[in-house]
Amino acid sequence: MLKICCIGAGYVGGPTMAVIALKCPSIEVAVVDISKSRIAAWNSDQLPIYEPGLDDVVKQCRGKNLFFSTDVEKHVYEADIVFVSVNTPTKTRGLGAGKAADLTYWESAARMIADVSKSDKIVVEKSTVPVKTAEAIEKILTHNGKGIKFQILSNPEFLAEGTAIQDLFNPDRVLIGGRETPEGQKAIQTLKNVYAHWVPEKKILTTNRWSAELSKLAANAFLAQRISSVNAMSALCEAIGANVTQVSYAVGTDTRIGPKFLNASVGFGGSCFQKDILNLVYICECNGLPEVAEYWKQVIKVNDYQKSRFVNRVVSSMFNTVATKKIAILGFAFKKDTGDTRETPAIDVCKGLLGDKARLSIYDPQVTEDQIQRDLWMNKFDWDHPIHLQPTSPTTEKKVSVVWDAYEATKDADGVCILTEWDEFKSFDYQKVYDNMRKPAFVFDGRNIVDVEKLREIGFIVYSIGKPLDPWLKDMPAVA
Secondary structure, three states: OEEEEHHHHHHHHHHHHHHHHHHOOOOEEEOOOOOHHHHHHHHOOOOOOOOOOOHHHHHHEEEEEEEEEOOOHHHHHHEEEEEEEOOOOEEEOOOOOOEOOOHHHHHHHHHHHHOOOOOOOOEOOOOOOOHHHHHHHHHHHHHHHHOOOOEEOOOOOOOOOOOOHHHHHHOOOOEEEEOOHHHHHHHHHHHHHHHHOOOOOOOOEEEHHHHHHHHHHHHHOOOOOOOOHHHHHHHHHOOOOOOHHHHHHHHOOOOOOOOOOOOOOOOOOOOOHHHHHHHHHHHHOOOOOOHHHHHHHHHHHHHHHHHHHHHHHHHHHHHOOOOOOOOEOOOOOOOOOOOOOOOHHHHHHHHHHHHOOOOEEEOOOOOOHHHHHHHHHHOOHHHOOOOHHHOOOOOOOEEEEEEOHHHHOOOOEEEEEOOOHHHOOOOHHHHHHOOOOOOOOEEEEEEOOOOHHHHHOOOOEEEEEOOOHHHHHHHHHOOO
């Protein structure tokens, strides 16, 4: 029986291995992690991450051919294929600080694999890593492997949170990069055979390792670029009275462009986009390509500008101060159908409002109070370290309350900020919300999900990104 072990029981490792176990009943799959609480959660009825469909997949396989364990060395020793899906945070100090990926956890995993292995293994990069990481890992394994042969493959993930299980069931492509040697090709074929249990062969692409590693960074950079492009247009739309939804629809009907990732918003978030672009920028700089690096930096600059522009709009609309005013924050996750808050725009928006001394009442159906308080207290990039190595917040933010009822969040509020496009906010009873708010009542729609005209008829002053401005807002322009 082929045995697979995955080091790292996070957003990538857990769902990916669960689907492999479901689709390949003849393969034994173990997901290992040093975090006892995380593994305990994977073995419970309350999984550590929220992802539609994940519960069913895990419950069908757990205890049969899918196992979650803290005994890392045992399962690595027994495995034929070892996936490595550990954190690769952005460095906060030293060479490449603020851009380069910190490979401390990856190197530690590689050294442990070399120490415990007694048989030849295929080691698979599943984390998002810089180009040529496979080469560095290969050197560590070769120099510490005591004659054991390792083949290193790059198999980047292309999952979108909220649809990860469907993405795994029916991927656009599976990319496998390996050495262009007989041994490398044999290793590629072994991994290809795993995916071939359910993925059509034409969707399994094979490349060299560098191409596979770069393809992941490039894909995320292109997607983020589209979001920043439409967000840049949203600012111009507001300035001239155009409607960004109409503009993006017109642009998206061009078959060369297509409609996806053209929804204007308060900004992109998630664990990969910013981190991967910063990584790409660093690689370009290291390879003597400053103009290329500068090009990709602009994608992040526009994203930061969009978040600060949103905060400025809120403050300027409310008589240029939100001090002591109650602002309801609807949605904290970086997008709907996930509880993931990594790099969510809500963090910067909330910090901006708190900087102006606002009182925040936050509601999100999938994010805990502990997570929200942690996110608002943590330094940039701290989120990408294992949770037991993250700083713990010494106190809760006194001006922040987290509630489990959206109507409670909006009661007696001066303004409402919609920061996640949860479906429930589309069918909200906005008349009830309006009746229980202080007047004038403001709605700042950071996801363009409300019916602007309907809300204005109720009595709200509405700001919706990239839409023609409410007369009230024209009289109180936001200063960037």
